[in-house]
């Protein structure tokens with residue numbers, strides 16, 4: 119999972135707004151970040167580094183990158199290593215291409231494109247096949263392990279007839295999830311999404327002092343903060359093309375295949391995001407209320423509800439409201455720690471969880487506690503915190519997951535890579551209760567979750583194994 123962003127104005131400098139907006143997508147990836155902007159001489163300047171957005175970009179760097187158009191990326195490693203080489207944006211230049219294919223140079227010259235910079239969110243499944251195509255047809259060998267480089271190269275090599283033909287070719291041959299933004303050296307921004315629409319991408323528009331600005335973002339909060347109105351929510355197969363100082367051109371994809379990732383609502387997206395006109399926070403509250411109804415059926419009577427911060431909060435508030443018992447802050451989170459789930463190595467996750475949380479003993483001591491987590495994937499966080507809560511004197515613990523059991527890997531950009539990593543595949547339900555050391559363990563029922571959503575537009579594959587794209591494994 120990553121975050122992507124683009125801004126295009128008519129003339130004003132956007133580099134500062136680009137970076138400030140990108141920091142609002144930091145939760146989507148903390149391995150590194152980068153931006154690319156167009157300089158006055160129509161060449162692309164990129165700057166990317168490992169670390170957090172706030173640590174990477176200084177005033178001087180932003181001054182050097184002043185521009186009316188640019189793209190940005192925060193990386194969360196699901197493909198390749200977390201080395202600096204794999205950070206985005208990835209800029210492909212005419213020089214790189216001339217080394218590869220002379221006839222292509224002529225095509226690009228004709229179209230006045232000599233450079234592109236690409237950012238993307240998702241995961242390509244048929245990487246070997248795409249690499250073979252690029253090698254055999256165009257003698258192109260990728261320099262990085264990033265899927266973004268492959269998508270960028272495909273785009274450039276097929277840019278013979280039109281932007282649209284090139285994108286439609288990518289949408290046909292690339293299997294997987296990809297929400298893409300491309301900056302060209304003509305000052306255009308091209309955006310497109312795979313034919314299943316797994317990952318979010320929004321466009322917003324604002325008019326300030328008579329000047330029109332557009333912003334694309336993986337989530338809506340940067341659009342809210344910088345006063346953009348929603349212009350387009352990109353769905354399965356959609357293409358939106360912004361030529362400098364012209365009205366945007368939109369090509370609608372086939373919506374019957376739409377398979378949006380339901381995990382975006384349950385864990386990944388910010389609670390203040392709006393997706394398909396539904397508030398992520400409100401969906402989580404709804405999941406919490408549904409869990410509370412199950413708790414009532416089991417005659418559970420906790421004294422207090424506590425959330426596992428921070429993504430368990432809204433489900434916990436729905437649970438508390440439905441059960442009419444108080445929601446307390448019994449676990450404190452160190453806000454400066456990375457999100458534990460998206461740390462790349464298990465050893466880092468184990469160490470991270472210890473530094474990230476602390477228990478407030480006076481709140482939990484002698485209490486029967488309903489503990490609400492957003493989901494249970496590897497079980498690292500829940501296992502550690504239950505032990506700490508018991509050490510702090512909790513009398514009974516009922517653990518609730520506001521997502522159903524996750525049995526299956528994700529091939530579409532979320533780091534749930536292997537069945538062996540998933541704790542529910544190791545134990546029976548009773549076994550899981552013993553493993554976590556809780557009096558009761560309740561997961562959100564999958565059918566109940568599907569009732570909350572229009573089941574035909576969403577991917578639930580990590581829960582039910584019904585992958586929208588057939589798997590070769």
Ligand code: SF4
Nearest residue numbers: 379381528577579580
């Ligand atoms: S498999 Fe799960 S995490 Fe992956 S896209 Fe589908 S719902 Fe999202």
